Amino acid sequence: MKHKVIPVLIIVVLIILLGGGYAGKYLYDKYSYSNEQADTTSYFGIEDEADVPIILQYEKTDLHARLIDGVYYMTFSDVQEYLNDRFYYGEEEEILVYTTPTAILTIGVGESTVTSTDGSSEDLGYKAAVFEGDTLYVAMDYVKKYTNYSYTAYTDPNHITMFTEFGQEVRATIKKDTKLRLRGGVKSEILVGLKKADTVVVLEKLEDWAKVVSPDGYIGYVENKFLDNIQTVDLLAPSHYAEPEYTSVKMNGKVNLVWHSIGGQAGNSTLSSAISGTTGINVISPTWFSLSDNEGGIESFAGQDYVNTAHNNGMQVWAALDNFNNSFFRDGEGNTATVLASSTSRARLIDNLMSEVRAYGIDGINIDLEFTGSSLEDITADGGEDYIEFLRELSIACRANGTVLSVDIPVPMGNSFFHRKELGVVCDYVIIMAYDEHYEGSAEAGSVASISYVEDGIKNTLEDVPADKLVNGIPFYTRIWFTSTDGTVTSQAGGMSWASEYIRANNIEMTWDQNTCQYYGTFTKSDGTKVEIWLEDAESIQTKLNVMNVNGCAGVAAWQLGYETSDIWPILETYVNN
Incomplete structure (x- = not known):
């Protein structure tokens, strides 16, 4: 019996030992440290030998740099989005441009020497910008010359850590x-x-x-x-680049500007009669300059007597530049995009404007380039880049001459290509045209400038433009709407007196509309046409001025002189002096 027990015990011990071995292996496999190495090329998402993924603010991103001839480059679009959107690429001439408050710095793609309008030049020792295929790349070290950001590059494998905040x-x-x-x-x-x-x-x-x-x-x-x-x-922010100050020429107090549509040289003689009976105007903007060709030429109606009369009446003259009054553009031959896309045309346009400013003692320039109509290309993101670069370059000349630079733009409605934030830096005043909410050609009748349209326009613009630079544009005109029985909508626009006379002639009952803060009236003509009016008058203008006061606007601009009634001026003067 004893001889039978011993083999059984041995078997039990072997089973225990074997089980313990398996348990030990299980515990070892579960709790021991793995020595498996991750594939770091896959980890960073490296695509080829020149590809350099970027870790931004300690986050893996889709950003990638390129290592070309020992220099690190980012795509031009990434530079604009993440580092510095003041860099401008002139596609027509294949030049990379950077504009400061005092100079324009230019370097050709594939070149290493940057030149400045102040007469200086610098050999970088590397190409500032290169193409790979259709993609434009900009050297990260060149960007650092004008941008306070930091990056550190590593190899084996290639990757970069970058900080902008x-x-x-x-x-x-x-x-x-x-x-x-x-x-x-x-x-x-x-x-x-x-x-x-x-x-x-x-x-x-x-x-x-x-x-x-x-x-x-x-x-x-x-x-x-x-x-x-x-x-x-x-974290200490890098300070290798000292951001220069963009100085501004400012009015003492609020702006009270009115545009004066002169219609030609002869219209200059109407100034004295046009301002007779007005009060509180401190800026007048005559429609003097129009683009006249695709090379930066202008048609000018400037006159010394006009400037003298304005100055004698305590008004500054901010001459307006447009792209819709000259026949070359009005008839469809001119193309604003062509003018703004060329550094040569921009320079010629700026020289022409500043020559007129100096010749007549003009106090300011008002830019009213509109990108609508059959004779113009609709503005695009690329066109917006040319537009803002023109304003940057014009601001240099104005700043050096002590000339006020103002710009007219629509209210924000999906049109970020106007670069409002940059306009708020380089321009002295940004005037939002808070009217034409409903305009000639609108599919439905409506107010030219309802109070919500004005208020939203101001508040949304203030997200980008400082209040002490924001001037709100108001209409002195009313649009009368006609909706036919088949649903066709047409309209006519005219001044306040014209609209009031139409209301009286047709015995239209007007009631205050709290939604628009305007008097509204309607009637039906004998042929079934529905007529509607949202009236601009002293009361509607006052509600707009109240909103402007609440938001701390820098002033008011009105389109146009001669469309107003006399009761407008006291409330504008009160607003300006408040």
């Missing part, structure tokens, strides 16, 4: 050598080794693991037990 970050010291892993857990692949005394940035601290950034830009996980001396530190 500088606040605070949480840092920790590594207690002893360990591994940074792709995910939290001992079985996760290894990204990179961490050495004792390495400093990491802590992005998120979990129960046992922390999401951190290694000294060379890898984002992964390390066990909390390896972290020491955790503290919040302030």
Whole structure:
């Protein structure tokens, strides 16, 4: 019997030992640290030898740089979006332009020497901009000459860490050598080794693991037990570039501008009679300048007697430039986009304007380039780039001459290509044309400038333009609407007296419409045509001025002189003097 028990015991011991071995292996497999190395090329998303992924603000992004001839480049579009949208590419001439408050800096694509309108030049030692295929790239070091941002490049594998914002970050010291892993857990692949005394940035601290950034830009996980001396530190923003000041020429007090449509040289003689009986006007803007060709030429109706009369009446003259009054443009031959896309045409246009300013002692220039109508190309994102570059370059000449630069733009309605924020920097005043809410050609009848349209226009513009530069444009005109029985909508526009006479002649009952803050009236003609009027008068103008006061606007601009009734001037004068 004893001889039978011994083999059984041996078998039991072997089973226990074998089970213990399996259990030990299971525990080892579960809790031991993996030595598997992650594929860092895939981790960063590297596409080829010249591809350099960018870690922005400690976040993996879709941004990629290119390493070309030992120089790091970003796409022009990424430079504009993430670093500095003041860089401008002149497609027609293949030039990269950067404009400061005092100079225009230009360098050709594929070139290394940048020239300035102040007469200086600089050899960069590298190409500032290059093409790869159809994509334009800009050297990151060239961008740094005019932008306070930082980047650090690493190789093996290629990647860049980049910072455009500088606040605070949480840092920790590594207690002893360990591994940074792709995910939290001992079985996760290894990204990179961490050495004792390495400093990491802590992005998120979990129960046992922390999401951190290694000294060379890898984002992964390390066990909390390896972290020491955790503290919040302030990041110092780079200061290699001193942002120059964009000085402005400002009025003493609020602007009270009125546009004066003169219709030609003979119209200058109407100024004295036009301003007779007005009060409070401190700026008059005659429609003097129009684009006259595609090379930057202008037609001018400027006159010295006009300037003298305005000055003698306490008014500055801000001569308006448009692109719709000259027959060359009105008949469809002219193309504003063509003018603005060429550095030569822009320079010629600016020289022509400033020559008139100096010749007649004009106080300011008012830019009213509109991008609608059959004779013009609708403005696009690219056209918007040419437009804002023209304003930047014109501002240099105006700033040097002490000339006020104002610009007329529509209210914000999906038209960000006007670059309102930049206009608020380079221009002295930004005038929003808070009218033509409903206009000739509108599919439905409606107010020219309802109070909500005005208020929204002001508030939305203030998101980009400082209040002390924002002037709100108001209408001195009313539009009378006619809706036929078949639904066709037409309209006529005229001044306040004209509209009031129409109301009297047709015995229209007018009632105050709280939604638009205008008097509204309607009647039906004998042929079934429905007539509607939203009247602009002293009361509707006053409600607009109230909104402007609440929002701290820099002043008011009115279209146009001669369309108003005499009761308008006292309320405008009160607004300006308030």
